[in-house]
Amino acid sequence: GQQVMQIPQYQHVQEGEDFTTYCNSSTTLSNIQWYKQRPGGHPVFLIQLVKSGEVKKQKRLTFQFGEAKKNSSLHITATQTTDVGTYFCAGGGGSYIPTFGRGTSLIVHP
Amino acid sequence: EAQVTQNPRYLITVTGKKLTVTCSQNMNHEYMSWYRQDPGLGLRQIYYSMNVEVTDKGDVPEGYKVSRKEKRNFPLILESPSPNQTSLYFCASSQQGRDGYTFGSGTRLTVV
Numbered sequence: 001g002q003q004v005m006q007i008p009q010y011q012h013v014q015e016g017e018d019f020t021t022y023c024n025s026s027t028t029l030s031n032i033q034w035y036k037q038r039p040g041g042h043p044v045f046l047i048q049l050v051k052s053g054e055v056k057k058q059k060r061l062t063f064q065f066g067e068a069k070k071n072s073s074l075h076i077t078a079t080q081t082t083d084v085g086t087y088f089c090a091g092g093g094g095s096y097i098p099t100f101g102r103g104t105s106l107i108v109h110p
Numbered sequence: 111e112a113q114v115t116q117n118p119r120y121l122i123t124v125t126g127k128k129l130t131v132t133c134s135q136n137m138n139h140e141y142m143s144w145y146r147q148d149p150g151l152g153l154r155q156i157y158y159s160m161n162v163e164v165t166d167k168g169d170v171p172e173g174y175k176v177s178r179k180e181k182r183n184f185p186l187i188l189e190s191p192s193p194n195q196t197s198l199y200f201c202a203s204s205q206q207g208r209d210g211y212t213f214g215s216g217t218r219l220t221v222v
Contacts, residue, residue: 009150033210042200043153045210088153090211097143097160097207099169102152 004091006101014109019076021104023089031092032065032072037103038085079108112137116201116214123191123221131186131217133201141204142184143168143211144176146197153200159184160206191221 005024013019023032031050035043047056049065049072056063062075072091076083086105090098114135123129135142143158145168155168159178173195175187184203188195198218202211 006152035210042213042216043202043211045212048210090153092207097141097155097158098211099155100145100153102150 004089004099004101006089006104008104009102010105010107012107012109013079015081016078019079019083019106021074021087021089021106023072023074023091023101025070025091027093028069029091029093030069031098032069033090033092033098034063034072034074035088035090035100036085037088041085043088076106079106081108081110084108112212114201114203114212114214116199116217119215119217121217121219123219125192125221126190129188129191129219131188131199131201131219133184133186133214134182135184135201135203135212136182137203137205137212138181139203139205139212140181141207141211142178143202143204144174144184144186145200145202146170147200147216148197156186156199191219193221195219196221 003026033048034046037043053067054065060077064073086103088103090100092098117132140161144156145153147153154170156174157176159165200216201214204211
């Protein structure tokens with residue numbers, strides 16, 4: 001079945017540094033969703049990308065969907081301690097039943 | 111407030127004792143899913159439902175059952191729990207999956 005690989009598994013950064021997590025699929029995706037899970041919390045939906053090459057921004061977060069719709073990235077500029085958590089991508093097929101990656105845990109050191 | 115409500119939040123049980131984790135959403139969503147989260151493995155889908163009386167297996171359905179008799183409820187049933195089902199469980203719902211999923215607060219299950 002559809003697989004979504006996410007790297008890295010962990011990322012330590014100093015506060016103020018940038019952070020990027022990457023998501024790759026073995027098949028073409030109809031959409032990609034991104035979620036954030038704070039420590040001890042539940043995943044919270046951030047955004048969905050649908051179009052090839054799409055780029056969306058939310059303040060310091062930039063989301064990209066690859067031209068071939070097989071990969072995506074989330075970039076955080078100038079990380080803050082409030083960015084700590086695990087970021088998941090979820091790739092959707094035609095039925096909008098997403099397959100989640102294993103997540104990237106971001107640790108921000110003040 | 112729009113939300114997905116799971117109960118209980120924490121549960122410790124013994125091997126073989128049937129249990130049900132309830133999930134209810136108040137957003138009139140059609141899609142509902144159950145996931146389990148284990149360290150290093152991310153969120154793995156157990157079962158999902160695209161509408162009332164329509165359910166299908168996810169990636170790790172063994173040992174679990176679900177039902178969708180009403181749109182708002184999607185209980186997860188463990189007929190004979192085993193220690194390898196010790197995990198953090200999340201229920202989630204979506205309006206046809208198009209606008210992302212809303213997750214419940216989770217149920218931490220320990221089977222001894």
